[in-house]
Amino acid sequence: MKIAVTVKQVPDPNGTPGLDSDNTLMRDREVVLDPGDEYGIEEALQLKDKAGGEVLLVSMGPDKARDAIRKGLSMGADRGVLISDPQLAGADALLTAKALAAAIRAEAVDLVVCATESYDGSTGMVPPMLAELLGVPQLTFAKQVEVTGQRLTVHRQTEAGYQVLEAELPALITVTAGIAEPRYASLKGIMAARSKEVKVMSLAELAVEPGRPAESVESIEDAAARAAGEIVEDDGTSGVERIMAALTAAKVI
Amino acid sequence: MAGILVYAEVAEAGPAAIALELLSKARELGQVDAVALGPGAREAAVRLGAYGARRVFLNDDRAFAEYLAEPATDCLAALIQRESPDLILFGFTSDSREVAGRLGARLDVGVISNALDISSAGGGYTAQVPYFGGARVASYRANNHPAIVLVRPKSFEASESGGQAEMVEIEAAIAEGSRRSRISERHDEVSDQVKLEDARIVVAGGRGLGGPENFALVEGLASALGGAAGATRAIVDAGWVPYSFQIGQTGKTVRPGVYIAAGISGAMQHTVGMKGAKVIVAINKDAQAPILKLADLGVVGDVTKILPRLTEAVKAKRGA
Ligand SMILES: Cc1cc2nc3c(=O)[nH]c(=O)nc-3n(C[C@H](O)[C@H](O)[C@H](O)COP(=O)(O)OP(=O)(O)OC[C@H]3O[C@@H](n4cnc5c(N)ncnc54)[C@H](O)[C@@H]3O)c2cc1C
Numbered sequence A: 001m002k003i004a005v006t007v008k009q010v011p012d013p014n015g016t017p018g019l020d021s022d023n024t025l026m027r028d029r030e031v032v033l034d035p036g037d038e039y040g041i042e043e044a045l046q047l048k049d050k051a052g053g054e055v056l057l058v059s060m061g062p063d064k065a066r067d068a069i070r071k072g073l074s075m076g077a078d079r080g081v082l083i084s085d086p087q088l089a090g091a092d093a094l095l096t097a098k099a100l101a102a103a104i105r106a107e108a109v110d111l112v113v114c115a116t117e118s119y120d121g122s123t124g125m126v127p128p129m130l131a132e133l134l135g136v137p138q139l140t141f142a143k144q145v146e147v148t149g150q151r152l153t154v155h156r157q158t159e160a161g162y163q164v165l166e167a168e169l170p171a172l173i174t175v176t177a178g179i180a181e182p183r184y185a186s187l188k189g190i191m192a193a194r195s196k197e198v199k200v201m202s203l204a205e206l207a208v209e210p211g212r213p214a215e216s217v218e219s220i221e222d223a224a225a226r227a228a229g230e231i232v233e234d235d236g237t238s239g240v241e242r243i244m245a246a247l248t249a250a251k252v253i
Numbered sequence B: 001m002a003g004i005l006v007y008a009e010v011a012e013a014g015p016a017a018i019a020l021e022l023l024s025k026a027r028e029l030g031q032v033d034a035v036a037l038g039p040g041a042r043e044a045a046v047r048l049g050a051y052g053a054r055r056v057f058l059n060d061d062r063a064f065a066e067y068l069a070e071p072a073t074d075c076l077a078a079l080i081q082r083e084s085p086d087l088i089l090f091g092f093t094s095d096s097r098e099v100a101g102r103l104g105a106r107l108d109v110g111v112i113s114n115a116l117d118i119s120s121a122g123g124g125y126t127a128q129v130p131y132f133g134g135a136r137v138a139s140y141r142a143n144n145h146p147a148i149v150l151v152r153p154k155s156f157e158a159s160e161s162g163g164q165a166e167m168v169e170i171e172a173a174i175a176e177g178s179r180r181s182r183i184s185e186r187h188d189e190v191s192d193q194v195k196l197e198d199a200r201i202v203v204a205g206g207r208g209l210g211g212p213e214n215f216a217l218v219e220g221l222a223s224a225l226g227g228a229a230g231a232t233r234a235i236v237d238a239g240w241v242p243y244s245f246q247i248g249q250t251g252k253t254v255r256p257g258v259y260i261a262a263g264i265s266g267a268m269q270h271t272v273g274m275k276g277a278k279v280i281v282a283i284n285k286d287a288q289a290p291i292l293k294l295a296d297l298g299v300v301g302d303v304t305k306i307l308p309r310l311t312e313a314v315k316a317k318r319g320a
C-alpha cells in the first residue's frame, strides 16, 4: 500500500508568543512539525507495518520545512516531497490543497493521511479540498483505522459519540490526536533519514496556477478582553463562600 | 438581487441549533434562503422559515444522511449554479465543514473558515477570524463569488422572525459514484446529563483535577447545579472523559450563564470555546494561571478540596 501523509511545519506550540512588538509575525520563531501530523505519520507507519508498502511525506512550505519532513523520515517514513515556491507565500487553503493534490496525483497513492486541522491556520479545509481535487472519498476524524484489502473502515469521532465509515481505496482520511502514540525517532532512524530522498518541486513543475485567494486581510486587532475580575486566596472557607455569593448573584442558585 | 444561502444541517429531530443561529444573523445582511438535505428536511422547513428563511430548498433523500459530504456537495453545486447566491454560510461543525471544503474546491472559490462574525459592506462581505488562538481577531474580506464562510457555533443568538418559508423541492442531483464514504453505524453516547452546548451552567475540569477519578467531583457539582460537565482537551486526550465533553477550538463552544473552570490553565484553544459565558468562575492553585485573567471570580486554591465543599454548600442551599 502506498500512503501519502501531508505534513505541515508550524510555530512551536511550546514556544514564545508569536508577535513582535510592532505586531508583525516573529520571523525567527522556532518551528516544528505540526504535532497533529505526527499522529498521521504514526498511523501510516502502523498501516505499512501490517500491509507493507511505502510512506511518502508531502509538505508545502519554505525551504526550512525540510526539517519537518526530516523529522517524519527519522520516525520511519520512506521519502519526502517539499513543494516550495515564492508564489506560495500567503497561500490560502485552496491553493495549498491544489499544490498538495498535484504532488500526490503524480504518485498514484492508495491512501492520503492528514490531521483534522493544523495547529496554526486551523481552517480544517485542506483535507476536504484535497479529497475533492483528488476525486477520492474522505473518511474523517478517525480514532481508529482498518484496511482489509481494498476496504477501508474508520471510526469517526463525532460531537455525540462515533460513527463507522466504510469506503474503497483510494481514499483520504483525517486522524485525531490520540489515534496512536507517535513513536520517537531512534538514533538509527535519525541517521537513516539523512540519506532518504526529499524532492523539492516548484508550482511550475506541478503545473499549478495560483488563483485569487479566498480572503484578504483587512486588519488584525486585539480581541475584546474581558475585564479581569476579583481574585481571592482560599483560606479553607473563603473560596466556597465567594463562589456561593457569585452563584447567588447570577441567580443560578 | 442574489442573496445569502444558509446550509442548514437537519436531522429527524429537527434543524440543528447552528442553522437557526446562522439564519438569524443572515437576515440582517440580506435576503436569505436555506437549503436542507436528508431525512427531516421537510419537517425542518417550517422552523427554518420561522427564523428568517424566505425559501427553503429541500430534498429528503436518505443518501444525504448515509454518505459523507459528497452527495450534499453535488446537490449544493447544482443549486448554486441555478440560484447564484453571493454568500453561502455553513456552521463550523464536523459535518458541515466536510461539505464546505469540497464545495470551495469544486467551485474554485476557496473558503473563509472558523469565523466568529460576519458583516456586509460595499457590496461585499467581511468575516472576523480568531488569530493566535483568539488573542487577536483578523478581518478577512471575501474576494471570490460566491463567498463561502464557515461560522463557529454560538457566535450568534437564534431569534425568530415569525416568517414563513416557501418550500422548494429540488433535485438530489447526486452524481454517479458519489455514494462512497458510507456511514454504516452511528453510536451516540446516551447520557442523562443536560446537553453541554445548551446548559445554562457548565462546570469544566482540567488536568488540575489530578486524576480521572476526580472528574466525579466536577460531575457532582454540575449535577447539584442542574448543569453539565465539560473538559479540556488535555484530559480528553488522556482518556479521562470522552471527546463529547471537550470544550474549545477543536471541541464544543458553550455560552452558558455561568462557567466554572476547575483546574484549567486557560490555554487559548480552550478559552475560545467558553469565553462567551456570562459569568466565569475559576479555581486554580496557581495565581498566575491565564484563566484567572479572564475570570470574573478567581479562587486560588486546591480544586480537590474546594469542589466537594462547594457541592455540599450548593446542595444545602438548593435543598433549603
Ligand atoms: C489564523 C489563520 C487563519 C486563516 N484563515 C484562512 C481562511 O479562512 N481561509 C483560507 O483559505 N486560508 C486561511 N488561512 C491560511 C491557511 O492557514 C493556509 O493556507 C494553510 O497553508 C493551510 O491551511 P490550514 O493551516 O488551515 O490547514 P488545515 O486545513 O487546518 O490543515 C489540516 C491538515 O492538512 C495538512 N496541511 C495543511 N497545510 C499543509 C501544508 N502547507 N503542507 C502540508 N500539509 C498541510 C496537514 O496535514 C494539516 O494537519 C489562515 C491562516 C491563519 C494563520
Ligand SMILES: Cc1cc2nc3c(=O)[nH]c(=O)nc-3n(C[C@H](O)[C@H](O)[C@H](O)COP(=O)(O)OP(=O)(O)OC[C@H]3O[C@@H](n4cnc5c(N)ncnc54)[C@H](O)[C@@H]3O)c2cc1C
Pocket: A013, A117, A118, A119, B205, B206, B207, B208, B209, B210, B231, B232, B233, B234, B235, B246, B247, B248, B249, B250, B251, B252, B262, B263, B264, B265, B266, B267, B268, B269, B270, B273, B283, B284, B285, B286, B289, B301, B302, B303, B304
Ligand atoms: C490544535 C490544537 C487544538 C486544541 N484544542 C483544544 C480544545 O478544543 N480544547 C482544549 O481544552 N484544549 C485544546 N488544546 C490544548 C490546549 O492548548 C491546552 O493544552 C489544554 O487546554 C490544557 O488543558 P488543562 O488546562 O486541563 O491542562 P494544563 O494546561 O496542564 O493546566 C492544568 C491547570 O491546573 C492547575 N492545577 C494543578 N493542580 C491543581 C489543584 N490541585 N487545584 C487547582 N488547580 C490545579 C494548574 O495550575 C494548571 O493551571 C488544543 C491544542 C492544539 C495544539
